[in-house]
Amino acid sequence: MSITMRNLRDDTYHFVRREIKTIFGISVITTFISILINMLIKPDINIISIIENKQIVNSHAIFDIINNMSIYEKKQLLKYSIFKILEFLISKTFLLGTVITFIMHLSSKEKKITSSLSILFRFLPSLFILNFFITFITQLGFMLFILPGIFLSILLAISPIILSFNKKNGIIDSIRLSASISLKHIHIIGTSVLLWMLIKFVFTTLLSNINLINKNFIFFILNINLNILFSILTIYLFRFYMLFCDIRD
Numbered sequence: 001m002s003i004t005m006r007n008l009r010d011d012t013y014h015f016v017r018r019e020i021k022t023i024f025g026i027s028v029i030t031t032f033i034s035i036l037i038n039m040l041i042k043p044d045i046n047i048i049s050i051i052e053n054k055q056i057v058n059s060h061a062i063f064d065i066i067n068n069m070s071i072y073e074k075k076q077l078l079k080y081s082i083f084k085i086l087e088f089l090i091s092k093t094f095l096l097g098t099v100i101t102f103i104m105h106l107s108s109k110e111k112k113i114t115s116s117l118s119i120l121f122r123f124l125p126s127l128f129i130l131n132f133f134i135t136f137i138t139q140l141g142f143m144l145f146i147l148p149g150i151f152l153s154i155l156l157a158i159s160p161i162i163l164s165f166n167k168k169n170g171i172i173d174s175i176r177l178s179a180s181i182s183l184k185h186i187h188i189i190g191t192s193v194l195l196w197m198l199i200k201f202v203f204t205t206l207l208s209n210i211n212l213i214n215k216n217f218i219f220f221i222l223n224i225n226l227n228i229l230f231s232i233l234t235i236y237l238f239r240f241y242m243l244f245c246d247i248r249d
Contacts, residue, residue, distance in 0.1 A: 012236045027227035030095045041083035093128045155179040
């Protein structure tokens with residue numbers, strides 16, 4: 001039995017169609033977590049103006065901009081950046097952990113929700129650390145050149161799923177196994193990750209350029225949609241790893 005993109009696509013479609021209400025609910029809860037954290041990390045008004053004007057993103061003299069800031073502004077920017085990274089990691093960890101645990105709950109004989117919640121809470125700390133390493137590694141790739149960042153994102157895509165299947169592997173082993181498996185099946189994993197990145201870019205670009213609607217509402221709608229799409233990607237990759245393990249065994 002071989003793993004094909006068509007089978008994975010069909011399996012993912014049928015699962016999402018059957019469980020769309022739960023996936024939507026998880027995505028909404030994750031969005032509210034992001035909103036709550038964002039409410040707690042409002043930066044100084046000058047930092048907001050710099051971020052909203054996209055000077056830090058678009059300027060060719062990023063370090064000049066930072067050097068021209070006062071010590072207070074630098075501290076506020078550093079504080080804001082750290083909290084934004086934490087917000088991203090917490091949201092991604094909760095979404096990934098909840099979706100993976102939900103899939104495992106449906107496929108297991110143990111149907112008690114309390115058991116699944118217990119598994120989820122035990123899984124989240126190690127998943128958070130894994131996501132930190134993945135984010136650090138991929139962002140280094142994006143900082144050097146865009147292509148290494150994309151390639152690393154593909155190689156490390158299934159590491160959270162590997163960790164959930166066998167926690168004895170550990171974080172480093174999960175990363176190593178993910179890179180090895182993804183490299184051998186790069187046409188299957190790479191296509192799905194690249195499609196996710198493309199859709200994310202299109203959604204973010206379109207909704208960010210809408211000025212007639214409240215920015216908070218746009219943030220809410222954008223995050224729900226991105227969370228749903230990321231959940232679908234996770235389901236696709238989870239199904240891939242299930243089939244990979246069946247073939248290997």
